[in-house]
Amino acid sequence: MLEVFGRHPFRAILIWALLLVVVPFLPLDDYVLHILTLFLIFAVFATGWNLTLGILGLKTLGHHAFFAIGAYASALVSHYFGVSPWLTIWLGAIIAAIAGIVIGFPILRIRSMPHVAIVTLAFAEIVRLVLSNLKEITRGELGFWGIPPFDPITIGGTTVQFGLGNAFGSFAVAAVMFVGVHLLLLMLLKSRSGLTFLAIRDGEAAAESLGVKLAAWKLFAFGVSAAIVGLSGAVYAHYVLILTPTSVAGPDMLISLLAMIIVGGVGRFFGPIYGALLLTVSSELLRDFGDYRMLLYGALIVVFVFIAPTGLAGLKPTSWRKRQEAASKPAEAT
């Protein structure tokens, strides 16, 4: 449990929340707020995916499909039926959850992890192709535009706007989602459910012998994971205001998010957050290197995988590690 959550996970979330509350009061321009908004959205996406990939131990490679489903569902309903995005984002999450449960059924029968990876990858490709070919509704690769931003909110005489170019409002939405999702997920995982997930990851047969209903728990995990990813996709849609199947369900999205989870730490609760922060921010910082940007970005991922094979969340200060090693040694007779 310590390996997954760290020492004081609730305290860590509180610190994140405090940091995010302070950010709008800092003299930051819209560009920085935009980068932080993307980081928060992708961190939630990566955390949702990590639930099945790392914590449950199922090597799924199709979660970008749930991101696309959440994004398109929310965008289409708000666009065609005039429903407020404040409501449609939840619809996007629910539809993604249903899709997660549906794809969870065939996975229950597959024990081989490479096969799980291929099935989920194929599912994502099907979603991308369906979104591409439903041109009358999604406009396919022509791009679905006309997505409304979140409705403005008036607080104490001040109206907060959302969507592109309204950096503060968009950051606030992403920050609330980030804190809310991580807090609720942590509460879930610190309960019996979390222990059950870890038991399934560490030994399915052993867990089953102890009375754990594998099928039900796996479907539950898939549903929750897909709902979180779908919610992040829905918020993304009402922020960026344009969707194409390739940009949300294409291989680039798969690779970027997988890199965030691996660099941050697969199976560690805070790993995807660190990975999303590092890769989203470094991708922008490296702009100063011009044509070498993507080369350095790739090299950065390789370096971090080498120096932190268990992810950034698995890094421990040397002194702490030494203390732990000392504590684990048996006392010598004097």
Next chain:
Amino acid sequence: MSNLTVRSLLAAGIFGAGLLAGAATAQDFNVTIGAVGPLTGPAANTGKDHRQGLELAVKEWNEGKGDYVTKNPPKVTFMMEDTSGKPEVAISAAQRLITRDKINMLIGDTLHSHVTLALMELAPQYNLPILSAEPVSSAIADKVKADPDRYQLYWKGNWNSDGYGTAVHDFYTWAFANGTVDPGDKKIAFVVEDTDYGIANAEKIGDLFKADGWTVAATETVPPATTDFYPQLSKLRDAGPDVIVSVFTVPNSGVAFVRQMKEQALEGSHLAIYYPTKPEFMDQAADIAEGMYWAALTFSSELNPEHKAFSDKVEAEYGNPGTYSTAHAYCTMEIALRAIDAAGSTDPKAIAEKLSETDYDCVVGRAKFGEDHAVQSGPDFIPVPVAQIQDGKNQIIWPENVATAKPQ
């Protein structure tokens, strides 16, 4: 001192102060222009061409070699950021240019329509003039027409998708009428890349042919940079189309398609869109593509002395010949610079107004914006000629008034 002397001194002083103020104003008129385009990813080659064209135009402008509107043109600072062809990355890049570099105008996206659909939202939000370069999707113009007030600062530096569609349709109508191509059973098929560019062109051409009584036998979409077309070609063999139209922006896709099409010995007239504009295509496939029709030969250093001069200029500066993309980016920057120069300030509305009045002959043709804020295409504006590869070289075969050879 007499009153006359005092008045003369006063007048001279005011005149001198005015001159100094004027000089100061002229010197102080600096503008910063940012651009965003795909400098990495599958379209990086085109992005590189765009950067060269944009940089060259700015360099000439600052060195006193520009085509100025006023006598006091602004000094220009230019910078370009990478989008990787993704909307959210493009927005990051644009916001960096807007908030960090304080740009007065944005050129973007330089290639992708779906990226432009996202970027154009920044024009009203940041009160910033935005001019896209090569994107053609009519969806962009539709968006402007749907809410002209909101997008009054956004302008589209290329024609709409229907420019290609109309040209291809009109060319074939002409070719059927004079017996150059046999319409057969009146079946047309498309193999296009799965992008807004490929699909929009296929839809427009298909609609125009259907209006003439044709049927669309197949519309096959493939991911960008595909090089295996055997599944699509097998389907086309069964469908037996009389006209096949292929659209790719990556030249390697074009080379592979043409090669595999020849292997499969498909009958029917083949017309290619965009990829033959790339020198890489002609280097690799000129022999196997013999007799192929393609659109649009808007830039040819072999046939057009003005294009040759521009290509040589690019080669002298960068060590590689100029392409259509280099020339188009160069013209886009020229249009932007002239509008700012004519506006005499960096006021966004003044720049937009001068953009709307643009009527400028550049190396790729005459640029004039329509009511939908898109550059117009056609014989009087930017021409969309159809070419044929004859003896390994490109020849314009349509429209007849600009043709350099008869179709074979």
